[in-house]
Amino acid sequence: MNYLRVTMKMKPAEIYxxxxxxxxxxxxxxxxxxxxxxxxxxxxNDSGEWKGEFFPEIPKIxxxxxxxxxxxxxxxxxxxxxxxGKKMKDWFRFSVAFWHTFRGxxxxxxxxxxxxxxxxDGTNSLAMAKRRMQANFEFIDKLGVDLWxxxxxxxxxxxxxxxxxxxxxxxxxxxxxxxxxxxxxxxxGTAQLFLHPRYMHGGATSSELGVYAYAAAQVKKAIEVTxxxxxxxxxxxxxxxxxxxxxxxxxxxxLDHMARFLEAAVAxxxxxxxNGTLLIEPKPQEPTxxxxxxxxxxxxxxxxxxxxxxxxxLNIECNHATLSGHSCHHELETARLxxxxxxxxxxxxDPQVGWDTDEFLTDIGEATMVMLSVVKNGGLAPGGFNFDAxxxxxxxxxxxxxxxxxxxxxxxxRGLRNVAKIxxxxxxxxxxxxxxxxxxxxxxxxxxxxxADFEFLEKKAIEWGEPKVPSAKQELAEMIFQSAL
Numbered sequence: 427m428n429y430l431r432v433t434m435k436m437k438p439a440e441i442y443x444x445x446x447x448x449x450x451x452x453x454x455x456x457x458x459x460x461x462x463x464x465x466x467x468x469x470x471n472d473s474g475e476w477k478g479e480f481f482p483e484i485p486k487i488x489x490x491x492x493x494x495x496x497x498x499x500x501x502x503x504x505x506x507x508x509x510x511g512k513k514m515k516d517w518f519r520f521s522v523a524f525w526h527t528f529r530g531x532x533x534x535x536x537x538x539x540x541x542x543x544x545x546x547d548g549t550n551s552l553a554m555a556k557r558r559m560q561a562n563f564e565f566i567d568k569l570g571v572d573l574w575x576x577x578x579x580x581x582x583x584x585x586x587x588x589x590x591x592x593x594x595x596x597x598x599x600x601x602x603x604x605x606x607x608x609x610x611x612x613x614x615g616t617a618q619l620f621l622h623p624r625y626m627h628g629g630a631t632s633s634e635l636g637v638y639a640y641a642a643a644q645v646k647k648a649i650e651v652t653x654x655x656x657x658x659x660x661x662x663x664x665x666x667x668x669x670x671x672x673x674x675x676x677x678x679x680x681l682d683h684m685a686r687f688l689e690a691a692v693a694x695x696x697x698x699x700x701n702g703t704l705l706i707e708p709k710p711q712e713p714t715x716x717x718x719x720x721x722x723x724x725x726x727x728x729x730x731x732x733x734x735x736x737x738x739x740l741n742i743e744c745n746h747a748t749l750s751g752h753s754c755h756h757e758l759e760t761a762r763l764x765x766x767x768x769x770x771x772x773x774x775x776d777p778q779v780g781w782d783t784d785e786f787l788t789d790i791g792e793a794t795m796v797m798l799s800v801v802k803n804g805g806l807a808p809g810g811f812n813f814d815a816x817x818x819x820x821x822x823x824x825x826x827x828x829x830x831x832x833x834x835x836x837x838x839x840r841g842l843r844n845v846a847k848i849x850x851x852x853x854x855x856x857x858x859x860x861x862x863x864x865x866x867x868x869x870x871x872x873x874x875x876x877x878a879d880f881e882f883l884e885k886k887a888i889e890w891g892e893p894k895v896p897s898a899k900q901e902l903a904e905m906i907f908q909s910a911l
Contacts, residue, residue, distance in 0.1 A: 519810025
């Protein structure tokens with residue numbers, strides 16, 4: 427009775443938080459039906475080959491609406507719901523990133539790994555790679571998405587030779603092809619050209635010819651398997667393609683080499699009939715002091731200089747944007763206005779931390795600005811949103827993998843819903859249009875058409891006298907934006 431009186435005095439938001447906390451306390455107690463668990467002690471199969479569920483206590487994630495108190499349900503992301511003329515699933519094209527989801531250990535420069543999933547045996551064997559791939563597709567199925575993405579060396583172990591590495595990759599990819607069925611395929615694939623010591627000077631920008639050739643061979647194979655799996659894009663992330671010091675670096679030569687490398691990738695893609703989009707993922711630094719594809723503008727300039735602007739688009743990562751001193755919205759708009767926005771790595775960083783923390787995006791305001799760009803772009807297809815985001819070091823339960831993805835998907839879904847409200851209201855568009863309305867004139871049209879020279883404009887300046895400069899109404903624009911949240 428006392429509990430009833432207390433709850434009657436509580437606000438709806440407080441009641442929701444209480445119920446959510448209660449669900450946390452009971453989360454590990456109430457599970458689903460007993461099934462064969464995905465652990466090494468399982469005795470469900472006499473053959474020694476595991477055949478059970480990896481996530482037996484996790485149901486298929488469903489949309490339950492904003493009032494739901496279930497942490498394993500979508501509150502805002504409703505895949506089939508039509509918003510602004512498209513189904514939500516088509517606006518987002520969500521993808522699970524294999525490396526963070528199934529290879530993330532929680533290790534950092536100051537601490538050992540904190541995560542050891544029940545299915546892991548502590549090795550990087552071919553058998554373990556296949557087990558992880560099975561877990562990947564069960565995760566994808568229960569989360570309710572159709573896309574995934576990968577690095578070659580994350581899904582299959584490196585061998586002692588290139589031939590052995592390729593054979594390992596072929597074996598795992600064959601299993602992935604089988605598990606995909608007809609519904610699932612990669613959003614994109616890529617080659618890991620940063621972890622192995624051979625790439626300490628870079629791959630395409632290495633000072634060693636042998637490393638350049640090895641990197642080319644590895645990318646060739648990665649493009650082949652991406653194509654074989656039905657991938658829609660292929661990504662180049664040049665984490666080591668940069669320099670630590672200009673004193674020992676021929677930057678011009680390295681940039682030329684990188685361009686020749688990308689030209690060769692374009693040629694091979696066309697040769698094998700891969701119609702997917704090639705994507706460059708800008709990042710300013712880390713692990714190098716300076717990375718050559720620093721930001722969207724730098725990457726666009728590089729592509730134009732070397733005649734590659736029509737062959738590549740950009741994969742914008744929000745955390746990389748902030749590392750380069752920009753907002754994610756700025757980078758998306760820069761890519762969009764240059765006609766090269768292709769894909770989004772959906773993550774964020776911590777403003778108090780100066781490195782790439784790869785956190786799941788949970789800021790509603792940032793998600794809304796991201797979706798403003800996506801809607802203006804008409805969507806991202808054949809690109810999408812991949813969660814290049816990892817659990818925090820301290821989050822070690824299997825269900826945390828699902829909760830993190832649900833939260834990230836719901837956040838972006840709220841962003842899309844907010845954009846729909848902003849567009850319907852029309853106030854923000856009207857404010858911007860009014861601000862530039864002086865150019866909606868005959869002389870403004872001449873300027874925008876490139877037909878007004880300095881002599882003509884000088885005459886007009888003398889004729890008109892000192893111009894009156896109106897307010898930009900920034901605070902009003904921010905008020906309109908915040909009101910949609």
